[in-house]
Amino acid sequence: MQKIAKLVNFIIISFLSFFLINCSSSQMVKNPAYSAAKVAKVQLTDKDIFDEELDKEITDYDIQEAAYLAKKGFHVPLKSSIILVQSGESVPDATMQLEMSKYYQVSVYNGFPKTKTLSNRRKSKDSDHVIYNNYMKQLRLIAAKGGQRTIVVYWGELENGVLDEKTNIVNWRLYSGGKLPSNTKSLRYLLKFTLVDVVTGNWSTYSPINVEVDYIPPKFRNNVTDIAQIDQLIHKSYANAALLLAERYKGKSVK
Template identity: 40%
Template sequence: MNSKVCLILCTSLLLLAGCSKSSIDARKTGAPRANSATSKNVVTQLTDKDVFGNEATLAVSEEDIQDALAGEPFSVPLHSQVILVQSGSKAPETQMQQEMSKYYQIATFAGIPDRPKSASCNKPGAESGSENMNYMQALRYIAAKGRQKAIIVYWDTLQSGKYDPVTKTTVWSDYRNDSLADATTLRYLVRVAVTDVATGEWAVWSPVNYEYSLLPALNGQTPATEQQLAQLKQKTYAAVAKDIANRFK
């Protein structure tokens, strides 16, 4: 008899442990799991779905396209309050913040999204809806509370290019802090998405990028210095900020 009671108690404890509930505040302050599948060294970039929702995968009719064309374009007047986000970073780079501050009053937000959590024992729809809310929808809510006009998200990629004498073109690849052969150029690609907080309307584009030619060293190898990278970023960010201001003023 005692063995049966013990077995029932052990089973009950296991079920409770696997299906325990906690308040939202408790989850906010809870310690992260040690066996996370995502490495801390892996940079998580914002995806199009994070920023644009499901619009890229919806079935779109010709009427939907015409309705979108008939809509009024939104504006972001100079000196408006905006949220600035750099994809994959806890905060936008200082150079970009400085350039954007010339045109807007900026607040920053992390560009690392929380991915949907694995299924739990909670009832369907009880809490998962709030936890797995779309990144941009949640950010619009935060911006609305802060009376910000728009949310500006940008993705940036530094690339190195090597001239191919056979095809007579420059072959580009992502730069990874390696030494660069002579006759190599650098470019900084930036993609921008601006979302209107009030309506959810958005615009996305890639401004013209700058290319930076590196002078070859005597030994044929030219390591890209921090100064060269900083100059390239400075030029690019200045052009991007000015482009945003001109487009939406």
């Protein structure tokens, strides 16, 4: 009986660990409203996404191999397994998970940059040089163990377009929270994706055509808040981006 109890405890602990690292898109994640008092968040950068071993010798063979793999194209077959990451968030927005799950088997991971601590450093066998495994390299290992094929990271920025009455031109500005200016004409949500192949480390970037909507000022709307308009725009942008991304990178469906 003692052995059975230990086995049951081991299974429970293993399941909880897997759930925390590799959450399924089926979990119910509340889609956070775009807060009027939006707090600045630390975003993933190129150093987190791409290899940063700049002191490693680069050979002609490395360049030729990378060019050969790139020439084959970057494909993410429909229904294949991916890890979805939203930069600066513990989990991607629920709406984006839902839209991406129409085309892929989606698992999620946090979008927080790693800090250089002793726990994620190791010494080279041939020297005292310290090697740092960046965010993406560690995530690729996690994905490989979980059987995921591709890692999809995305960034989103909300902009409000202010009409210049003299020139009749809309000037776009990054919206960082607070009340929208009374002369706001339009809203748009810009999305950028980086896709990374788990096995090869090859990558591709994509910025889909953004969605723009007319802003409805308070005097012309009926109980429609700024937050509601922003949320509707973001949801529409996610649906549009997921469709365009799937069309761009699709290959043969995985059965």
